[in-house]
Amino acid sequence: MKKILIIGCGYGGVVAAWRLSSHRKTVSVTVIDKSRNFNFLPLLPDCIGRRISPRHLVYPIDKLSSIYGFNFVNEEVKYLDLDKSLVMTSQRNISYDYLIIASGSETNFYNNEQIKRFAYKLDGAVDASKIAADIKVREFDAFVIAGGGYTGIEIATNLRVYLEWAGEKKRIVIVERAPSILGPLPEWMKGYVRENLVRLNIEILANTVIEKIEEGSLAVSGGQQFNNAMLIWAAGVKTADFLQNLNCEKNPQGRIKVDANLKLKDNCFVIGDASYFQHQNIYLRMAVQFAIAQATTAASNVIRQIRGLPLRPFIPKDLGYLIPMANNSCCGNVLGRDMKGKTSIALHYLMSVYRAYGFRNKWGILKTLITGVGK
Template identity: 40%
Template structure:
């Protein structure tokens, strides 16, 4: 009997588990995750601005494990001992013959302990629900969103939408150290996003960072202070401490630089956001499609390794990206073609519905999306 341990029940981990289901009765698959649910992160911003029940985005891992014939262990991983082939958790140590790291990433506060204590993270459904509950109460006249990437833009626009639905007008400020919002995108997309943020009344502060935060104020590096204010953190990600502690080459964020077969050590594989697949000088961008395809490839390669067959290299395929905003505007590139406006918005939601787990959840989410067209 061979034991395969998968750390992480996200898109990559579940894709691998589905492939490993075909490995036969001689293989035991153990899925470890500290959460009881698989969370559908692409729709988290919509929890803030729409009447979505957070439970719709939380699929029970126990059900997913049963469907893929895994044994689920709900635990927090503290360390991985590659030499001894053991995963150390806050419960029992778990031995493995093969390992797949699919543990994703977490918020990076860059050593700012007080900011971490005061900020609202945006990595889980409960984070989005907490922010949504706070807005109608008028507890924050200003909402500062740290991080001007895809997620920061989505969150900022949904905060505006939530306020307007409640009859409130929050001041929303998007902060990023780069010279432009979504700075990594091509210039036409950056300009489209900037124009839409301006139309929605969202302010930007570029070339600066959040320096401090209290329970009711946020101060930027240049000294500008917002009060009363709430801070939402989407400014950066890193891998978990136990991943940073592993041997081998990693990116600045701690992502493991795996070989072409997604292997980073003997019998150890990585997939999803924790894995940096380097092409040229840069790792490929993180995303749902990459996580799913890497998880499937890693699962297949573990099956092949168990069977004594040669491993197959991961062949990335990127269908594109979209940046949806809460007023029905979006932009991005799909299959190499630039798309804008409501067409881009509905392409985003169509892909979300395809990937969302649970037929009933899909139907309910679709009803919410069709309930009304967002207004600028």
């Protein structure tokens, strides 16, 4: 029986384990993750504005283990030895015949210890709980979001919706080091989002960086000072440290470059955010849909390789993307069609409910979206 090891229990890891579960007579599957829970990332900002309970965005990995028949090791991976087919955690060395790396991504503080110490991040439900709780108990005068990408926009609009619900008029500022928000997205989308941010009285400081941060205050380039401010850091992500230290070709975020079959090495596959995959001269962006699709291909290729069959290349199908904002404005592109408005926001939440794990979580999310009351 071949030993298959999966690092990470996000969507990529769960789907890979699920796909392999039908081959239990020939393979044993072990999943390693430092968290005890699967975290549903797409709705984390909604814990602030729509007051979705963070408990509806987690699902115990132990339960997933029982459902899909894999072994679960709740430990953090520290080092990989691909030549010896070993994974080293903080407590043990684990050998494998095949490895699927699905470790996702995490907030990148760019080695700035001050920012890491004083800024809030949004990597999981625990982080969302902390932000939501501190907004209520700490009387911040301003809210600064570092990063004008998808996540930064979502966080800023959710903050405004929450503050309006609470009857508080506070300053919200998005700080973006690039000349404009939303990077390479089409100009019509940027314009649509900017107009909505103006309506919500959310400021944008482009070509600006955080220069100094202390507890309760920060300064940005250009001389502006924010006192008694909450800083939420959404200015980029990176792969886990054990991948950053791996000697192989990577992009600046630490994503591992893989071949057409998602392989890094003969018995090692990399998927999801950890994977830097090129198709038709374009590298795939980080997205749940690609993590799910790559997990299916990687699991299939592991079985095909065990059986001595030719591997199948991963051919992505881009279903599109949406930028949901908490006041029910939304824009994006779905199946090649530009979308904006209420239809697109409804599609976003329908897909979110569909992809959430557990009936109670699905019902909890749906009930909160309908009634506007989270618990």
